[in-house]
Amino acid sequence: MESVRVRFAPSPTGPLHIGGVRTALYNYLFAKKNKGTFILRIEDTDQGRFVEGAEEYIMQSLEWCGIKVDEGIKEGGDYGPYRQSDRKDVYRQYADVLIDKGDAYYAFDTPAELDQLRIQAEKTGNTFIYNSAVRGMLNNSESLPENKWKEKLNSGEPYVIRYKMPRNEDFHFDDVIRGHIVVNTDTLDDKVLFKSDGMPTYHLANIVDDHLMEITHVIRGEEWLPSLPLHFMLYRSFDWRAPLFAHLPLLLKPDGKGKLSKRDGDKMGFPVFPLFWPYGETAKGYREEGYYPEAFINMLALLGWNPGTEQEIFSMDELIEAFSIDRVGKSGSRFDPEKVKWFNHQYLQKRTDNQLAIEFREILRTKGHHVDIGELESLVKIVKERVSFVREIWDQTDFFFEAPKTYDPEAVRKRWKEDTPAILRELKSELAKTDNLSAAQTEAVIKAWIEYKGYSTGAVMNALRLVLVGSLRGPHIFDIISWIGKEETFRRIDKGIDVIGR
């Protein structure tokens, strides 16, 4: 049995967005599920759109996501080079093969001339298609006499090589996700295969490389579906066996219209990139926003694919095990930023207190607090289930580190009565009698005391919370007292009485 080889083939024109990451992920899952090879090929045949740093960004993004490349620029492999600009020399000979076979030809039309034709066609409500219908009237080796076009060629006049799309043929082919598709070749055009700058276009480079790299399955975005007939046609012309194709549905904008684009992130307040992109127009990434790669990947995997069971939380290994291309949907998926947060919450709960303490310690440092890791573990334990992100731990625990500076006026109005200061002072002296202020011990002491005195539990507890936290929020009050200690508790009671007064 032939081994599976798939490739993710982005073009380094900027940061990879989540749609691209998902394509990479599905390729990876498919490869690993089938004990195959995942290849990263950089398609940089358009020199004009090359963006510095993009290639490195792509590799780092995959790494952060836990998508491991088997063959690629950094990893090496037997089918390199893995960057198309480094393969420049291999493409021309294949274009020539097509010319020799009569399946391609030289064309000398300038971009300006073609633009003109398109504009003219548009005026009459038509679309200009460079194909068998007009080929003979244009400036190419099909229309010109042989001596004429050879002369142009020899004189160094710029030219492109175009594929000679057959006339009026119903062309049948299959897509793993879409099924059987039939297209009449008259609706297709004579695509440029080789550009005047000496570089191949996507179509040629892609087919040649997939063949040379022995790719068995092409899994890519749906935006390529319209050019699939051309690609199959090329395989036929070369007399190569075509790989299987699977076109993934697109990711759509959360608010409705159109496919998700790189600009949507900042516009709608959620990241569309895995990592921060520091060049040009800067854009935030999931990593910097505090998402775990496992959560990000889990969400992405389920956007357009489902396991057919009700399981939702998947590790990468579980995804590999469960993945199947037949369970990829046909329609576009609207990206929902809310659901990623939920996934992150799930993954955060699965982390150990020690891991979270280490992560939180970094944030604490930036706030100027240096706390023993053991203490942080006990703190994290108290609040972890309340948060979805590590950075939110600070929002839930700021009052553990800093006494309240202000007191929520609304809470004061509702919970601070005439006799509150006196009660709190009483409570203080009651607590002073105890040395052990564990949460359980504190709870026992306070509750017994409240009962003995016949006070209202709500009144005491809320007032106490108010002086300790500054507002009516946060975890159990006994946990707070236990963590900050007796002295700090007393200081806060005094300060609260002093500031709130009466």
Add this chain to the structure above:
RNA sequence: GGUCCAUUCGUCUAGUGGUUAGGACGUCAGGUUUUCAUCCUGGUAACAGGGGUUCGAUUCCCCUAUGGACUACCA
């Protein structure tokens, strides 16, 4: 405009020629929590429309509508 693709709760989706059309996110309500959040329980909400085929269509076919992709010497 042309070509191709798609269409189940607001969103991601399961599903079947006969189901109370299932789950998750969100949302709402109740419970737990002396607070807030979490959590638990419950509710809300969908087969785009019209024709067929059929004893019966959400499911199969056609049309329409809507959405999307492509329509470059970009990928």
